[in-house]
Amino acid sequence: WPFLGVSTIETERPGLSFMIDSVKIMKAQYPGSDLYLLMGDDNLATLSTWKNWETIFDFVEVIVFRKDCRSQVNQPFLEPFKNKIHNSSAPVLEISSTEIRTRVLKGMNTDLLLPEQVQRFILTNGLYKN
Numbered sequence: 684w685p686f687l688g689v690s691t692i693e694t695e696r697p698g699l700s701f702m703i704d705s706v707k708i709m710k711a712q713y714p715g716s717d718l719y720l721l722m723g724d725d726n727l728a729t730l731s732t733w734k735n736w737e738t739i740f741d742f743v744e745v746i747v748f749r750k751d752c753r754s755q756v757n758q759p760f761l762e763p764f765k766n767k768i769h770n771s772s773a774p775v776l777e778i779s780s781t782e783i784r785t786r787v788l789k790g791m792n793t794d795l796l797l798p799e800q801v802q803r804f805i806l807t808n809g810l811y812k813n
Contacts, residue, residue: 686797689696690705690709691711692705693705694810695793701733701734701735702720702734702736702739703733703734703735703736703738704740705715706718706720706739706742706743707742709742709743710742710743711749717744718742718743719740719743719744719745719746720743720746721745721746721771722745722746722747722748723748723749723750723780724747724748724749724750725750727745727758727761727768729746730760730761731760732759737764737808740764740767743785744767744768744769745764745767745768745769746769746770746771747768747769747770747771748771748773749770749771749775750775750779760810769805778796782796783796783797783811784811787805787806787810787811787812788811788812
């Protein structure tokens with residue numbers, strides 16, 4: 684998929700990392716491109732706690748992935764941005780990023796949770812060790 688990419692902006696930037704800063708940088712790097720922020724519905728439900736969260740929608744649209752079959756995010760604070768929020772039709776997978784980070788930190792197996800290339804990248808770059 685040549686139109687998809689992974690950014691290391693947040694891992695390379697020293698200090699605190701805020702999504703608003705990351706999306707501004709991405710938009711400057713790719714002017715004229717449509718950018719999408721992928722997130723779980725748990726993050727969407729708490730989006731109003733993020734720094735300058737409303738401004739994020741000036742730079743990206745959001746694709747939301749459900750964490751379980753019952754979840755549904757209907758927060759009134761999101762109403763003005765509903766045209767920029769899209770629900771993914773991807774199947775719900777019982778995979779938790781917290782569980783993955785914990786397993787990596789403890790040196791536990793992640794074979795059934797991550798593709799081999801992703802596992803290799805995490806180990807090679809020493810991710811989730813702190």
